[in-house]
Amino acid sequence: MGLSKDQIAQRIAQELRDGWYVNLGIGIPTLVANHIPKGINVEFQSENGILGMGPFPFEGEEDADLINAGKQTITALAGASFFSSELSFAMIRGQHVQLTVLGAMEVSDSGDIANWKIPGRMVKGMGGAMDLVASAENIIVAMQHTNRAGESKLLTECSLPLTGVKCVKKIVTDLAVLEVDPERGFILLERAPGITVEEIQSKTAGRLVVEGEVPEMQF
Amino acid sequence: MSANNYISKVVPNAAAAIEGLENDMTVMFGGFGLCGIPENSIAAIRDAGITGITCISNNAGVDDFGLGLLLQTRQIKKMIASYVGENDEFERQMLSGELDVELIPQGTLAERCRAAGAGIPAFYTPAGYGTEVAEGKEVRVFNGKPHVLEHAFDAPFAFVKAWKGDKAGNLIFKGTARNFNPMMAMAGKITVAEVEELVEVGELDPNSIHIPGIFVQRIFQGMDYEKRIEQRTVRAKSE
Numbered sequence: 001m002g003l004s005k006d007q008i009a010q011r012i013a014q015e016l017r018d019g020w021y022v023n024l025g026i027g028i029p030t031l032v033a034n035h036i037p038k039g040i041n042v043e044f045q046s047e048n049g050i051l052g053m054g055p056f057p058f059e060g061e062e063d064a065d066l067i068n069a070g071k072q073t074i075t076a077l078a079g080a081s082f083f084s085s086e087l088s089f090a091m092i093r094g095q096h097v098q099l100t101v102l103g104a105m106e107v108s109d110s111g112d113i114a115n116w117k118i119p120g121r122m123v124k125g126m127g128g129a130m131d132l133v134a135s136a137e138n139i140i141v142a143m144q145h146t147n148r149a150g151e152s153k154l155l156t157e158c159s160l161p162l163t164g165v166k167c168v169k170k171i172v173t174d175l176a177v178l179e180v181d182p183e184r185g186f187i188l189l190e191r192a193p194g195i196t197v198e199e200i201q202s203k204t205a206g207r208l209v210v211e212g213e214v215p216e217m218q219f
Numbered sequence: 220m221s222a223n224n225y226i227s228k229v230v231p232n233a234a235a236a237i238e239g240l241e242n243d244m245t246v247m248f249g250g251f252g253l254c255g256i257p258e259n260s261i262a263a264i265r266d267a268g269i270t271g272i273t274c275i276s277n278n279a280g281v282d283d284f285g286l287g288l289l290l291q292t293r294q295i296k297k298m299i300a301s302y303v304g305e306n307d308e309f310e311r312q313m314l315s316g317e318l319d320v321e322l323i324p325q326g327t328l329a330e331r332c333r334a335a336g337a338g339i340p341a342f343y344t345p346a347g348y349g350t351e352v353a354e355g356k357e358v359r360v361f362n363g364k365p366h367v368l369e370h371a372f373d374a375p376f377a378f379v380k381a382w383k384g385d386k387a388g389n390l391i392f393k394g395t396a397r398n399f400n401p402m403m404a405m406a407g408k409i410t411v412a413e414v415e416e417l418v419e420v421g422e423l424d425p426n427s428i429h430i431p432g433i434f435v436q437r438i439f440q441g442m443d444y445e446k447r448i449e450q451r452t453v454r455a456k457s458e
Binding site: 046047049055056058061062063065067068069074085093125129131162164165166 | 251253254255277300301302303304305310313314322324325327329332333344345346347348349350351352382392393394395396397398399400401402429446447448449450451453454455456
């Protein structure tokens with residue numbers, strides 16, 4: 001058994017550093033906000049136009065004029081600010097946001113990411129994902145190691161249409177924490193508790209680099 | 220000195236605000252999801268039966284609200300957006316080929332609006348490089364990184380929604396309902412602003428204006444705002 005979605009988010013939260021502005025995508029990335037380590041101050045940006053995003057509102061306190069990029073009702077924390085879409089993406093492209101966490105369908109061992117389109121299926125659009133991955137200095141992908149068919153999502157080349165090229169820096173899956181080195185491939189940094197290197201190797205289709213003893217994740 | 224010292228942008232209602240809007244025009248609509256959409260203008264366009272519209276809007280509404288209303292009545296020919304989920308009728312028209320769809324990255328969508336209003340004909344962005352979005356577009360390397368050439372939009376009409384506005388067209392937005400409204404206001408040749416609260420000039424603090432009236436050609440007091448919530452998400456009181 002690998003990590004739950006919430007544990008993936010918890011492990012990613014360990015990557016947060018004091019003073020960072022962070023953009024969290026929809027799905028597992030959203031859960032990262034529930035696990036901010038003690039003593040760390042970060043602000044969450046949602047690309048529809050808020051910095052200082054807070055938790056969901058209490059029932060009866062929802063405001064139609066206050067939503068996140070997933071169109072969910074949210075709250076604004078003290079110190080929050082609102083802004084337009086062009087300013088929001090100026091923050092993103094201008095690298096004022098230190099970390100982007102998002103989900104993916106596939107990641108290649110050179111850091112390419114595919115997460116917006118499956119040929120033959122209804123295409124909903126890339127939203128802000130292409131802007132985010134093209135610009136962010138630090139991109140962490142949160143995803144399952146394999147798809148529903150049990151096939152690896154960590155590949156030599158993405159088979160799906162790309163969202164961005166050579167951009168993913170780190171991946172946290174239910175099985176492992178991996179760093180992406182475009183020259184060498186996926187560097188295995190940590191294993192999920194109880195998961196063997198062999199299992200990770202068998203479920204990673206792209207180049208996997210295993211160096212020395214690979215420690216288990218600590219929570 | 221004139222009697223007013225300001226240029227009035229006020230029109231009586233949504234029907235008057237859409238005057239000059241014709242079939243087959245390209246039209247911008249502010250809003251993100253259903254947040255900050257020009258509800259009154261959309262209803263007036265539906266009632267006027269204008270067809271063949273090319274919409275520039277981040278999203279396409281839901282089946283029975285927002286731009287979904289104009290999809291129901293087949294008034295939209297083409298949708299230029301970054302994300303178009305949550306709409307079954309949209310999906311049906313897209314798959315049947317009735318509706319033309321162009322998907323572009325959200326930041327590029329915003330900047331193409333801003334550029335249009337700022338007199339910048341085109342710009343380079345890193346977004347979409349190496350993806351199908353960049354196909355057929357000029358790519359140029361700056362600081363060792365490839366960028367894609369994107370062009371400003373050209374829209375004769377833009378419909379935006381603000382929280383408060385004065386008779387001179389100065390606008391203030393609320394919360395995340397600001398989103399695409401400011402840069403679309405800048406981009407429209409004729410920008411129509413509908414507001415929840417239309418006030419006299421002098422009532423808004425000039426320090427607090429988000430969009431100066433120079434970008435707004437028509438303003439009217441909106442009516443009966445529904446302000447529907449797309450994803451009502453709450454937490455329990457005990458947390």
